[in-house]
Amino acid sequence: MHPAFSVIFFTTSSGAGYGLLALVAVASALGFVPASGWFAVVSLGPATALIVAGLLASTLHLGHPERAWRAFSQVRSSWLSREGVAAVLTFLPMAVFGIAWAFCGRSDGVFALVGLFAALCATVTVFTTAMIYRSLKPIHQWHNRWTVPNYLALSFATGGLLLDALVQIWGRPQAVVGIAALVFVAMAAYLKHRYWNFIDTTKSASTPESATGLGARGKVRFLDAPHTEENYLQKEMGFAIARKHAVKLRAIARHSAFHLPFLLTAASLLLTGMPAALAAVAAAVFGIAGTLVERWLFFAEAKHAVTLYYGASEV
Amino acid sequence: MTSLTAPLPGSKKLGLVIDLDTCVGCHACAVNCKEWNTGGHSAPLPDFDPYGANVSGVWFNRIHTFEAGEGDSSRTVHFPKSCLHCETPACVTVCPTGASFKRAEDGIVLVNPDTCIGCKLCSWACPYGAREFDADEGVMKKCTLCIDRIYNENLAENERVPACVSTCPASARHFGDLGDPSSDVSRLVAERGGFALMPEMEYAPVNRYLPPRAAKTAVGCTGAKAELDRPADAAVLHPLLRWMDKVLSR
């Protein structure tokens, strides 16, 4: 699948934003982050910016962005529609929670509950994003049980790293927040490992034989394309990445999204003051950069069944 | 509406039956499809850089060519492919706007160009590559089963078939109601063992493909003699006798 920048940026940015929102709300309810209204501004502010930037980017690749409102209408069947609705609905509890905390200094009692509800909505939104991919049967590398856990884990990992960096910068480091980030990063690393293992060892049930129905005659080989130059289908669905590049990029993603953030966060737990804050910030930066690479691979390594009609021997 | 509704009782399942035995791979159906549809329901079908090195464009019907089998029993198969008007297609259910829909009355799958936001998700959901994005108009396009021909009362009745069907010089494309077991197309499918593409996707395509017939491996008796009679014995005669023959035959 063609790795379109708008979608890669959208899923990474919004994912991190929703993860941060969810974890801030939970940590605030549990009293692990500063109660000051200013902390609401510096934590929910970036979360909102990441979410909004992602959502705006996602409308960039539309043929008719001005009609985007129509995408809220088919929640009965479409995960894309459900995602749109979930994304918009999340803004409600998020706004109430953020305004009460930032401007009235209230993050307790009923407002904590509103915050927890916002966290739930944020998680549901990330889930619906993942389900858009998970539900596409023609793409074996997406239509499997590892897609959704990966999206959720990476959202919490990047959100957790951001929250840890924020409390460090704030000067009120909390071991619990750092440890939570470590746990999410480790979980994301494990799930990504299982995902890669899955797509390396399995393939789609569809073959050139089933695509043409000619299997009864024996092996089916592609002889001639319908046209000389690439068409929309090949550009959009036929993107292929060389195996050796995939191996390298996976290593980059592993190191940047998981290994470095884990080590840096662990280091920040042991350090104090400025060095600890710097380590935590670096962990968040690497985590997000690595997730961008991971997301690029999620698209680039996905093989669409239609390529069977254009010479692929398996998908 | 994007949710699939149960087909109306007695409703039709219109579709195509494509004969892989007789298709000669001439691309005439693709050309006529483009010709009709660039002025039809989903018009225009744009071409980008048409005279340049990187030509591309929107087509509803494409002819691929495969080779099946090995050695003497292998066969070159031309393989036309357009929308299969599936019965349970995810290209419809994934659409967030309701622009992609399947008609309850005849099963034709269409895109409403006035509500499509051009998110391309439906083209990702189609395993068959039947949808092509029109980057000019910013909307998705696909085979309409020539909805503007098959119900067109301005056309003579025998012309109310899809453009691709009407133009095929080998009569390799057939159009009809595959929901009616007694229709010509249904009988053809039953007779020839017609099949659906990628049944494992569970999209339940309506279109059917007819397999290439088994190749002949032995020559049967055609009624011709094994050897031709020698013409006249003239050829072998002595030149003198030939001359005499000529004179006497006058």
Ligand code: SF4
């Ligand atoms: S062939 Fe593709 S576009 Fe046509 S109905 Fe089936 S899934 Fe949809």
Ligand code: SF4
């Ligand atoms: S491209 Fe248009 S028809 Fe296809 S899913 Fe998006 S809105 Fe629906």
Ligand code: SF4
């Ligand atoms: S039915 Fe019409 S639109 Fe569809 S492939 Fe044939 S000519 Fe093209």
